[in-house]
Amino acid sequence: MKVDVLTLFPDMFSAVMSESMMWKARDRGLLDFRARDIRDFAQDKHRQVDDSPYGGGGGMILKPDVLVRAIESVKGDADTPVILLSPQGRKLTHAVAAELSRLPRLILVCGRYEGVDERVRDLAISDEISIGDYVLTGGELAAMVLIDAVVRLIPGVLGAEGAQHRDSHADGLLEGPHYTRPPEFRGMGVPDVLTSGHHADVERWRRQGALKRTWQRRPDLLASAELSDEDRAYLAGLEAGKAD
Ligand code: ADE
Numbered sequence: 001m002k003v004d005v006l007t008l009f010p011d012m013f014s015a016v017m018s019e020s021m022m023w024k025a026r027d028r029g030l031l032d033f034r035a036r037d038i039r040d041f042a043q044d045k046h047r048q049v050d051d052s053p054y055g056g057g058g059g060m061i062l063k064p065d066v067l068v069r070a071i072e073s074v075k076g077d078a079d080t081p082v083i084l085l086s087p088q089g090r091k092l093t094h095a096v097a098a099e100l101s102r103l104p105r106l107i108l109v110c111g112r113y114e115g116v117d118e119r120v121r122d123l124a125i126s127d128e129i130s131i132g133d134y135v136l137t138g139g140e141l142a143a144m145v146l147i148d149a150v151v152r153l154i155p156g157v158l159g160a161e162g163a164q165h166r167d168s169h170a171d172g173l174l175e176g177p178h179y180t181r182p183p184e185f186r187g188m189g190v191p192d193v194l195t196s197g198h199h200a201d202v203e204r205w206r207r208q209g210a211l212k213r214t215w216q217r218r219p220d221l222l223a224s225a226e227l228s229d230e231d232r233a234y235l236a237g238l239e240a241g242k243a244d
Pocket of ligand 1: 085086087111129130131132133134135136137138139142
């Protein structure tokens with residue numbers, strides 16, 4: 001996947017994109033990432049990228065000529081999605097990340113200040129995404145969150161160590177508990193089933209752990225999760241106070 005980010009702060013991406021899984025994805029040739037400075041597309045001598053809003057009200061707005069020039073120059077003729085990160089976008093979920101992970105190329109536009117001139121949306125933006133109902137000082141952190149959530153789903157990025165199918169949200173449920181060595185820590189042990197060697201029992205225990213955690217913390221997710229008859233029976237037991 002090729003990802004171009006348009007930003008006024010390209011250096012913000014260096015650490016995140018040069019460590020851990022994002023670096024591995026680049027190193028393995030699965031991600032071609034570039035952060036481009038919007039200011040490089042300003043043509044006046046002060047390299048101005050923003051201006052005050054018509055109608056007053058304070059704050060600054062990214063100028064449409066500079067931003068559209070930047071988008072058109074990275075996009076070429078290609079039919080590539082151009083995604084604006086903004087609190088007004090559709091919310092980033094696992095389903096949205098999975099949808100984007102199947103695309104060969106993304107262009108991400110990071111807003112700053114009060115936002116972008118509306119004509120940029122009309123002319124050059126094909127999608128708008130928010131990472132949550134709060135306001136950041138700019139789209140850069142949101143773009144990094146989106147890239148991380150999307151790139152880890154590209155086949156080969158997590159390699160054999162990945163267990164994305166068990167991720168929270170991958171099947172509409174939160175992940176249940178996990179344990180590793182030592183077998184006893186500060187007086188607390190590890191559930192026997194995990195060391196029993198019975199694969200089917202371990203899978204059932206994990207499934208029930210995911211169901212219970214979702215039921216406790218995000219019961220809203222259960223309405224749209226894919227549930228088997230056995231799952232429903234277990235949840236009914238939890239509701240009745242019988243299962244644990
Ligand atoms: N820019 C500012 N706030 C944002 C948010 N919540 N999501 C995406 N981009 C943003």
